[in-house]
Amino acid sequence: MAPGGTNMAQLPGMPSWGQGWLESYVSQTNAGDVVRDDMGRGARWWHHLFDGVAGLTEGRLQRLQDRIGRQVDEIGTAFRLPGDPSERPWPLSALPLLIGEDEWESIAQGVAQRAELLERVLADVYGSGSLVADGHLPASLLTGSRHFWRSMIGMEPLGGHRLHIYAVDLGRGPDGEWRVLADHVRAPVGAGYALENRLAASRVMGALQTRLNLQRLAPFFAGFREGLAAACKRSDPRIGLLTPGRFNQSYPEQAHLARYLGLLLVEGDDLAVRNNRLYVRTIEGLKRVDALWRRMDSRLLDPLAFDSTSQIGVPGLMDAIASGEAVIANAPGVGVIESAAFAAFLPALSRKLLGERLKLPNIATWWCGQEGPCQQMLANLDTLLISPAFADPVLGLPGGSLLGASLDAAGRAALEVAMKIRPEDYVGREVVRLSTMPMAVDGRLVARPFTLRAFAARDGDGRWIVMPGGFARLGNVADERATIMGEGSFSADVGIVSLHAQDPISLLPQHVAVRRNPGTLPSRAADNLFWLGRYLERGEATLQLVRATLGGTIDADSGASLVPVTLDRLATMLISSGAARIDEDPDEEDDDEDEDPGAIRDLAELAEAALDGRGLASIRTLFHTVHGIALGIRDRLSADVWRLIDMPLPAGPGGDATAMLTRVGQLQERFAALAGLAAENMGRTAGWRFHDLGRRLERGLVACRLTRIFASEAATADDLTTLLDLMDSQISYRARYMTGLALVPVRDLVMLDPYNPRSLSFQVARMREHLAALPSLRDDGLEEDQVSLANELALMVTTVKPESLSPATLLGIENRLAALSDAIAARFFLQGAETVRAAAMTLA
Structure with a gap:
C-alpha cells in the first residue's frame, strides 16, 4: 500500500502489483526461467495469473501462501517420511x-x-x-x-x-x-x-x-x-x-x-x-x-x-x-x-520396436556393464553423476549417488577398484x-x-x-x-x-443407472468403525468423570461440595476405568510439612492424570488410539471428521483446576462435534450402523458401571445427583419428578426408560435395530448369535424392575454386553485367516 492506504495499482502511471512483481522477478532471473521464456514468446498467462493474485491478496504475496497452507490442512493432504512417527502436511507452493x-x-x-x-x-x-x-x-x-x-x-x-x-x-x-x-x-x-x-x-x-x-x-x-x-x-x-x-x-x-x-x-x-x-x-x-x-x-x-x-x-x-x-x-x-541403466538402451529400443525416435530424450547415460561406455564414463568421471545401476547400495558409493567431481583421490581410487570387481553395478549420468x-x-x-x-x-x-x-x-x-x-x-x-474456455467436467459420468446399494463394507473397515465409536464414547465418559470430579471439589458456587463418600466413588471410577494412574514418586518425602495431601489436591491430581496421563482410558491415550483407528479408515471419513481427530489436544497448565475445567469444556465440544457429524452427516449404511453400535454398546456399559457405583442401596443424595449429571439426565429427572431425588426413579430413568437417549434401555433397543438390519449369512432363517444375544438382552432389560437392579444384576448385564461385543466381532470382523463365510453361501 502507498502512503495514506492507497493501493499502488490505483495510482495513475504506476504498474499494478502483478505487473510490478513480474517485472521485478524477470529482471532477477537467468535464461531458462519459464516465466522469462514464456513472456519472451509473447505469452500473457503469467500476466493474468499475477494480476489475479494481486487482486486476491491486495498486493501481499504471503497471504496467498498462508491461504494455500490452510487449504492443505483443510483437505488433509499429508505424507510421511521413512521412520517418521507421524504425518507431515504436504508442502504446496501457492504459485502454479x-x-x-x-x-x-x-x-x-x-x-x-x-x-x-x-x-x-x-x-x-x-x-x-x-x-x-x-x-x-x-x-x-x-x-x-x-x-x-x-x-x-x-x-x-x-x-x-x-x-x-x-x-x-x-x-x-x-x-x-x-x-x-x-x-x-x-x-x-x-x-x-x-x-x-x-x-x-x-x-x-x-x-x-x-x-x-x-x-x-x-x-x-x-x-x-x-x-x-x-x-x-x-x-x-x-x-x-x-x-x-x-x-x-x-x-x-x-x-x-x-x-x-x-x-x-x-x-x-x-x-x-x-x-x-x-x-x-x-x-x-x-x-x-x-x-x-x-x-x-x-x-x-x-x-x-x-x-x-x-x-x-x-x-x-x-x-x-x-x-x-x-x-x-x-x-x-x-x-x-x-x-x-535401462535408460541407456531405450533410444535404440524405440527405433526397433516403434520405428521412431524418442520424442522425449533421456539424459545421457553410460552403463558400466558394457566395456565401451564404461571407458567413456571413467574418462569423464569429473563431469558425471555416479549412481548404482540397480538402486541397491554398492561399494564405493556409500551414500548412493554422488558427483564425480566431489571425489578426492582416495575416493576415486576406491570407486575405480570397486567398478573393476562388478562394473555392471554402476552407471554414469550427465548432470542436468x-x-x-x-x-x-x-x-x-x-x-x-x-x-x-x-x-x-x-x-x-x-x-x-x-x-x-x-x-x-x-x-x-x-x-x-x-x-x-x-x-x-x-x-x-x-x-x-488452453486458448479456449474449458467446459465444466467432473469425474461423474452423465448416464448411470440409479442404485441405492451403498456398496461393499470390508470386515476390517467395519471393525475400525465399531471401535472408533467405542473409543469416542469412552472418551466422553472420561470427560464427564473429570468434570464432575473438579466441579465437586472446586466449584463451590454451584452448590454445596460433594460429600467425601461421593468424591471417593468418583476417584474410584477414574482409577478403575483406567483413566487415571498416578505413579508414586520414590523421591517424595513422606514427612514434607509444606505439602497438604488433602482430598482436593488428590482429586486434582487424578483429574490431571485422566486428561494427560498414561492410563489406558486417559484422554491423551484414547485420542491417540482414536487417531490410529481413523488412519485405517481415512477413505471413509469426511474431511471435517478427520480434521477434528487430527487436531492437537488443547494444552494447559498442570494442576490448575480452573484451567483443567476449561480444557475439559473444549474437549467436550470436540467430542460433541464428532458425535454430531456421525449422527447427521453419515449415510445410514452398514458403516454407520457399526459406528453407532460401538457407541451404543460402550454407552450401555458405562451406564451399568455408573449405576452400580452411584445407585446402590446405600446411595446418598450426592451420589444420585452425580449419577444424573454423569448420565446427562439431570434436566429430564427434575422435569418429571418434583418431589426431589429418590433411588428407584433415578434407577429407572438412567437404566430402563426407553425414551431417555442416555439410558441402557435406549442403547439396547438401538443395538437390536442395527443388528437386525445387518446381513445374515445363515440360509436356514435362524438367528445368528449376535442377534440372539441382543434379543435376550432386550427381554431382560424390558422385564426387570428398577427395585431389582442390584449390583449383581447390573454386573450380569455388563457381562451380557461384553458377550454381545465378542459375538459381533466373531461374526463380522477378521479372525486371522478365517474367511467370514457361511458354508452354504454363494460367493459373489
Whole structure:
C-alpha cells in the first residue's frame, strides 16, 4: 500500500502489483526461467495469473501462501517420511507452474510414446525374450535388478497389458528442452497429490483458474478407472486399491484416490483367494474382486510366489492373476525397467520396436556393464553423476549417488577398484541443469529449480491418455542441478493453459443407472468403525468423570461440595476405568510439612492424570488410539471428521483446576462435534450402523458401571445427583419428578426408560435395530448369535424392575454386553485367516 492506504495499482502511471512483481522477478532471473521464456514468446498467462493474485491478496504475496497452507490442512493432504512417527502436511507452493497447450501437446505425445515403448519392452522381457536373444538387451541388465521376476515369464496378463498407469519425472533445461529423468512403473506415486494440489489451488484462486482456461484433471481419472474396468471379465467389476497400510509414506494420497475414484481401499488381510479367484472379506462374506491397483512392492504381494516373509501380501494372489481371474495394475516384475541403466538402451529400443525416435530424450547415460561406455564414463568421471545401476547400495558409493567431481583421490581410487570387481553395478549420468519457476518465500518472489512428474494411464479403449498437468517439485536451494535439488522441498500445481474456455467436467459420468446399494463394507473397515465409536464414547465418559470430579471439589458456587463418600466413588471410577494412574514418586518425602495431601489436591491430581496421563482410558491415550483407528479408515471419513481427530489436544497448565475445567469444556465440544457429524452427516449404511453400535454398546456399559457405583442401596443424595449429571439426565429427572431425588426413579430413568437417549434401555433397543438390519449369512432363517444375544438382552432389560437392579444384576448385564461385543466381532470382523463365510453361501 502507498502512503495514506492507497493501493499502488490505483495510482495513475504506476504498474499494478502483478505487473510490478513480474517485472521485478524477470529482471532477477537467468535464461531458462519459464516465466522469462514464456513472456519472451509473447505469452500473457503469467500476466493474468499475477494480476489475479494481486487482486486476491491486495498486493501481499504471503497471504496467498498462508491461504494455500490452510487449504492443505483443510483437505488433509499429508505424507510421511521413512521412520517418521507421524504425518507431515504436504508442502504446496501457492504459485502454479503454467504450460501452454501447444508445448504440452508435444510433452504428452512423448509421455504416451514412452509408456507404450516400456509396455512393449516388458512384453518381450516376460514373453519371447527376443531382445536378449538378439543382443539388443544384455541379460545382466535384467538379472541384475531385484525387480526382475523369472516366475512372471510366460504369464499373459488379463486384458493383455502389464502397464495401466505410468509416471515419469521430466526436467526442463535452460534451452527449454524437456528430458526424462526417471521412469516410475512399480507403484507410481503422485497422481493423488496432483489432484489435491489442484483442489487446494482452486479453493484459493477460484475463478482465476477458469479465466486462465486450465485444462481439467477429471477426464484423466475417469479414463484410468474405465481402463481398469475394461480389462476385467465382468461388466460391472469390483476394483480395489491395495495399500501397504497406514504407515506407508503416501497413505493419505492413497485414501484420497480411493475415495475420489470409488475404489475399495484394502490391505492384504482384507483379501483372500479361493479357487484361483480373488475376494474381499466383507461383513456379507466373501465378495469377488476383479482388479487391484497396487501400491506395494512386487515382492510383498504374495508370500507364496515372491518373498515368503511378507506379512502384508495375499497368499495365492499370483494364482488368481495367472489364471486370468484378476487384473493387477501394474503387473509384478515391471520394475525391472526402472533401473538407471535401462535408460541407456531405450533410444535404440524405440527405433526397433516403434520405428521412431524418442520424442522425449533421456539424459545421457553410460552403463558400466558394457566395456565401451564404461571407458567413456571413467574418462569423464569429473563431469558425471555416479549412481548404482540397480538402486541397491554398492561399494564405493556409500551414500548412493554422488558427483564425480566431489571425489578426492582416495575416493576415486576406491570407486575405480570397486567398478573393476562388478562394473555392471554402476552407471554414469550427465548432470542436468534445470529451468526455474517462481515461488513465494517470505512475501517475495524467488526463482527455484523444478522437475515435473507427469502421468499416463490406459483408458477404456486401451489407449494411453496423459494427465493435463501433474505436479512440480521445487528445490529448496537456487542450485539448478537436478542432483543437488534431490527430491525437492515444495510441490506446485501444474496447469495447462488452453486458448479456449474449458467446459465444466467432473469425474461423474452423465448416464448411470440409479442404485441405492451403498456398496461393499470390508470386515476390517467395519471393525475400525465399531471401535472408533467405542473409543469416542469412552472418551466422553472420561470427560464427564473429570468434570464432575473438579466441579465437586472446586466449584463451590454451584452448590454445596460433594460429600467425601461421593468424591471417593468418583476417584474410584477414574482409577478403575483406567483413566487415571498416578505413579508414586520414590523421591517424595513422606514427612514434607509444606505439602497438604488433602482430598482436593488428590482429586486434582487424578483429574490431571485422566486428561494427560498414561492410563489406558486417559484422554491423551484414547485420542491417540482414536487417531490410529481413523488412519485405517481415512477413505471413509469426511474431511471435517478427520480434521477434528487430527487436531492437537488443547494444552494447559498442570494442576490448575480452573484451567483443567476449561480444557475439559473444549474437549467436550470436540467430542460433541464428532458425535454430531456421525449422527447427521453419515449415510445410514452398514458403516454407520457399526459406528453407532460401538457407541451404543460402550454407552450401555458405562451406564451399568455408573449405576452400580452411584445407585446402590446405600446411595446418598450426592451420589444420585452425580449419577444424573454423569448420565446427562439431570434436566429430564427434575422435569418429571418434583418431589426431589429418590433411588428407584433415578434407577429407572438412567437404566430402563426407553425414551431417555442416555439410558441402557435406549442403547439396547438401538443395538437390536442395527443388528437386525445387518446381513445374515445363515440360509436356514435362524438367528445368528449376535442377534440372539441382543434379543435376550432386550427381554431382560424390558422385564426387570428398577427395585431389582442390584449390583449383581447390573454386573450380569455388563457381562451380557461384553458377550454381545465378542459375538459381533466373531461374526463380522477378521479372525486371522478365517474367511467370514457361511458354508452354504454363494460367493459373489
